[in-house]
Amino acid sequence: MTQSQNRQPDQNPQEAENRQDPRWKVIHADMDAFFASVEVLDDPSLKGLPLIIGHPGPRGVVSTASYEARKFGVHSALPSTEALRRCPEGVWRSPRGGRYGEISRQVMQVFREFTPLVEPLSVDEAFLDIEGSLKLYGGAIAIAHQIRERVFEQTGGLTVSIGVAPNKFLAKLASDLDKPDGLTVVDPDGIQELLDPLPVQKIWGVGPKTTRQLNDLGLHRIEDLRNAGLEFLMRRWGERSAQHLWALAHGRDSREVHEPESSKSISTENTFTVDIMKGSDSDKFLRNAAEEVCQSMRQQGFRARTVRLKVRASSFRTLTRSKTLDTPFIDAATLYNTGRELLTHVDLEAEGIRLLGLGVSGLVHASQPIQGQMFISELEPARDATVTGLIDQSRSDSRVPPLKRGSLLSPPPEKSGGGKGAAIEKSDQEETL
Ligand SMILES: [Mg+2]
Known part of the structure; x- marks a missing residue:
């Protein structure tokens, strides 16, 4: 470097x-x-x-x-x-x-x-x-x-x-x-000197058609555009396009760098005051983190495909693991189960855990239809969403103690395959609380 x-x-x-x-x-x-x-x-x-x-x-x-x-x-x-x-x-x-x-x-x-x-x-x-x-x-x-x-x-x-x-x-x-x-x-102090001699087609967005139109008007270089004046350009291209062209010809561009939603991530992490070991302490963190991340995901209107786990060992060695699921999910049980599974793949070599992080990426809008669900009972997502809604409601309402998913109250079976059905069943119990 x-x-x-x-x-x-x-x-x-x-x-x-x-x-x-x-x-x-x-x-x-x-x-x-x-x-x-x-x-x-x-x-x-x-x-x-x-x-x-x-x-x-x-x-x-x-x-x-x-x-x-x-x-x-x-x-x-x-x-x-x-x-x-x-x-x-x-x-x-x-x-x-x-x-x-x-x-x-x-x-x-x-x-x-x-x-x-x-x-x-x-x-x-x-x-x-x-x-x-x-x-x-x-x-x-x-x-x-x-x-x-x-x-x-x-x-x-x-x-x-x-x-x-x-x-x-x-x-x-x-x-x-x-x-x-x-x-x-x-x-930054020599922008005009850089731009002026360049041909107009160097302006981002000026394609062959606009280049021809500009050239026909005798405007070949960026300097020619500036000398033509904003009003001239507005008469020819209308106010909006002309102002855009004008700004670019002066090297001004206020557009921001936008991270696409699919690469956004939501996560939470914690540095422990005393290093913890894999087991009930890490489970406790993952359970709470899964609830927190999923609640935030729901508030922002997303489902996620990828689960990310970050582990920092006592020696400051940082390990990350991720898993992309076939179907975008929104429920904490899936996140918790997958996070737990990922942790089993982290070899800490007898070291303790200094920091744990759990998060999601590969976000898609929750309203986007989910592919490949044709043969799963169509009721399931709806029931899941109902339970989820109740949990969020209880959390935002200080008069009721916060609900938690039944499946999150105790560690699920080691194998997370087919866990979806199990999570729904336990959620139903919760709904009757
Ligand atoms: Mg290239």
Whole structure:
């Protein structure tokens, strides 16, 4: 991790100061020729060849081209027939979505090591809001270096290009300026100088159609847009679009990095005053944590697919385990049972437990229909929801003692398979309280 800092040592204190500019809040990270690079990674004999990912048939289009193939004018979305004409010596490979997805997950996971606020734009690129991580990692540029190294390390040799900037638009623009394996930092005091000479199509959202319209009006570079004036743009594109274009032409973009709901998580953890051992103490924590997390999940209107367990041993060794269930759940019994099962998979080597955490991720809106439930009694989810509603009600009403699920009052059988039915039965008892 310090390797990158050695490679680019701070020249002087002033430079070091600049390298910590708190205005660098957003990173855009974009894998280089992603599909083609994955193919080369898996088959090094393809290295250096004009590699084209796609189907060379008459109706095919190019999905990704290696940098060698790009020299022939082959690029994404080009009809395959045209790619064959431009680059007859091109080496073709069919896309392998599953493999790209696998690497994509590794890469996104690396991004999340640096901030929880990661907004994937596609399988191979994402925005990262790093404002909250600047101090921890020694500034935006240090984060960028570390991301590149971690991606390289984690994938076994893939490169990523990174843009560091005060906002999303500039970060996305920057990541593209020095591909492949680039790192471009936008000087917050030199934004106009950077933008002015660039062609208008470099503005995020300006596609071929708008580019043509702008060019027809004699507007070719971003500077031309500024000189044309806001009113001119408004007459042509209407107030909203013109103002958006105007702001971007000045490097202003107030859009925030949005973490997709499916990667949000809800969790709770506790550091014990005295280390505990696996057994009744850990069970007690998991029971309460499951109730707490599920209540929060219901309040926010989610179900979850994935259960996460975090264990910190006496020696500060931190272990995490997770399990993704087939069906999204909302009930504490499922969370507790799964958390308990995950804990059995943690080998503490006779150490005590200093911290325990239980949480959920892979959230989906509770209103979303659940697939694969066709053959389970349709009454079950409804009954479960009723019980759950009663529990939440009792918790928010100070006049009644809080209800707990029957299934949570005593440890369930070791095996959690088929636990759903059991949980419902016990919940019914509870309902009669
Ligand atoms: Mg890319």
